[in-house]
Amino acid sequence: xxxxxxxxxxxxxxxxxxxxxxxxxxxxxxxxxxxxxxxxxxxxxxxxxxxxxxxxxxxxxxxxxxxx
Amino acid sequence: xxxxxxxxxxxxxxxxxxxxxxxxxxxxxxxxxxxxxxxxxxxxxxxxxxxxxxxxxxxxxxxxxxxxxxxxxxxxxxxxxxxxxxxxxxxxxxxxxxxxxxxxxxxxxxxxxxxxxxxxxxxxxxxxxxxxxxxxxxxxxxxxxxxxxxxxxxxxxxxxxxxxxxxxxxxxxxxxxxxxxxxxxxxxxxxxxxxxxxxxxxxxxxxxxxxxxxxxxxxxxxxxxxxxxxxxxxxxxxxxxxxxxxxxxxxxxxxxxxxxxxxxxxxxxxxxxxxxxxxxxxxxxxxxxxxxxxxxxxxxxxxxxxxxxxxxxxxxxxxxxxxxxxxxxxxxxxxxxxxxxxxxxxxxxxxxxxxxxxxxxxxxxxxxxxxxxxxxxxxxxxxxx
Numbered sequence: 001x002x003x004x005x006x007x008x009x010x011x012x013x014x015x016x017x018x019x020x021x022x023x024x025x026x027x028x029x030x031x032x033x034x035x036x037x038x039x040x041x042x043x044x045x046x047x048x049x050x051x052x053x054x055x056x057x058x059x060x061x062x063x064x065x066x067x068x
Numbered sequence: 069x070x071x072x073x074x075x076x077x078x079x080x081x082x083x084x085x086x087x088x089x090x091x092x093x094x095x096x097x098x099x100x101x102x103x104x105x106x107x108x109x110x111x112x113x114x115x116x117x118x119x120x121x122x123x124x125x126x127x128x129x130x131x132x133x134x135x136x137x138x139x140x141x142x143x144x145x146x147x148x149x150x151x152x153x154x155x156x157x158x159x160x161x162x163x164x165x166x167x168x169x170x171x172x173x174x175x176x177x178x179x180x181x182x183x184x185x186x187x188x189x190x191x192x193x194x195x196x197x198x199x200x201x202x203x204x205x206x207x208x209x210x211x212x213x214x215x216x217x218x219x220x221x222x223x224x225x226x227x228x229x230x231x232x233x234x235x236x237x238x239x240x241x242x243x244x245x246x247x248x249x250x251x252x253x254x255x256x257x258x259x260x261x262x263x264x265x266x267x268x269x270x271x272x273x274x275x276x277x278x279x280x281x282x283x284x285x286x287x288x289x290x291x292x293x294x295x296x297x298x299x300x301x302x303x304x305x306x307x308x309x310x311x312x313x314x315x316x317x318x319x320x321x322x323x324x325x326x327x328x329x330x331x332x333x334x335x336x337x338x339x340x341x342x343x344x345x346x347x348x349x350x351x352x353x354x355x356x357x358x359x360x361x362x363x364x365x366x367x368x369x370x371x372x373x374x375x376x377x378x379x380x381x382x383x384x385x386x387x388x389x390x391x392x393x394x395x396x397x398x399x400x401x402x403x404x405x406x407x408x409x410x411x412x413x414x415x416x417x418x419x420x421x422x423x424x425x426x427x428x429x430x431x432x433x434x435x436x437x438x439x440x441x442x443x444x445x446x447x448x449x450x451x452x453x
Contacts, residue, residue: 029319029320029321030321030396031321031333031391031395031396031401031406032321032325032333032334033392034334034385034386034387034391036325037334037385038382040325040326041085041328041339042080045326046085046134046135046136047085047087047326047327047328047336047339047340048324048326048327048328048340
């Protein structure tokens with residue numbers, strides 16, 4: 001179970017850390033519109049793993065997930 | 069509102085994008101924090117999520133999601149008020165249910181840690197339940213709104229020994245906004261290198277007991293954090309301010325619009341994240357579920373697939389017309405998170421103050437361009453480019 005957990009945890013980390021695979025520099029420079037947001041969430045493509053501010057995944061961006 | 073049209077043309081599985089499931093396993097709490105947005109207290113002890121609702125919620129998400137991995141986060145109230153048997157059963161059930169479907173699963177818990185014991189830590193470690201907590205500063209500051217500082221510190225030590233501690237959230241409020249270096253230094257003495265600071269919102273119990281911060285007070289907190297990280301060579305990181313500075317340096321909002329979270333212009337609430345309340349009511353997130361003022365944002369009911377209210381979810385995410393007319397040309401658009409749909413709906417004063425403080429912080433960063441080089445170097449060392 002531990003090995004499986006580590007693998008899944010790494011998947012989450014990867015999803016959070018590797019944010020730069022699909023967007024162009026132009027996309028990064030502008031705010032999305034509400035209509036674009038709707039098209040994104042209604043579309044068929046799976047959205048990336050999220051990370052609520054209240055949970056640990058947000059920390060993965062700058063570290064290995066631990067707070068110390 | 070500028071966005072009157074919402075899409076209702078396609079009816080699909082409502083939880084198909086969900087990869088984070090919050091289970092509010094109890095409305096009770098052993099503490100009674102003065103600013104609790106969930107308004108949890110010992111007086112709500114009777115309100116616990118039946119195991120059947122938890123199992124059904126897990127099944128619904130696993131059946132509908134197209135995600136390969138989901139997180140289950142135990143929320144409350146105080147989740148450690150639930151028994152070991154409850155977590156043993158739910159975690160075992162979730163692992164078996166996800167395994168049958170070939171979906172990965174991880175667990176987390178948002179807890180005040182005061183009830184954590186060695187025995188409970190062993191159980192949580194068995195399921196690799198990662199624990200997040202709240203710590204607002206050194207004991208005199210922390211106890212102004214929350215209490216039980218030393219119990220939290222003891223809980224952190226237990227969790228850390230079992231490698232199940234993740235990190236604390238700091239709620240920025242009246243008693244710590246101008247003490248951020250002291251707050252962060254306290255974490256350094258505790259051996260904690262990363263925290264996440266959120267400005268307190270006057271919602272739930274806090275609506276009557278938390279005095280909202282002004283723009284200048286929030287700005288003071290941002291600057292204090294910025295200066296502390298710079299002066300200590302990032303001995304303790306506030307991921308919130310660091311992300312704001314990163315966006316300012318690299319002039320971008322998010323590097324992937326498909327990655328939704330609390331820090332993107334449109335957040336993940338109700339889309340990749342849902343929060344299930346003790347009675348099976350589904351809300352876009354925990355912030356939108358826990359007080360009566362936000363009940364209009366209920367988007368569904370576990371066990372009743374037909375109850376999903378897509379229009380209500382879209383209404384939840386709508387922004388004021390100023391988003392298109394002002395935000396898109398605002399000089400502070402990169403440091404800005406563009407609000408929290410849940411909190412902003414009930415505490416517009418704090419939302420307005422955060423907006424103004426973002427402009428002040430942007431101007432501050434512009435004037436500190438030479439110091440931003442230290443931030444840039446640090447971020448690049450961390451692999452952020």
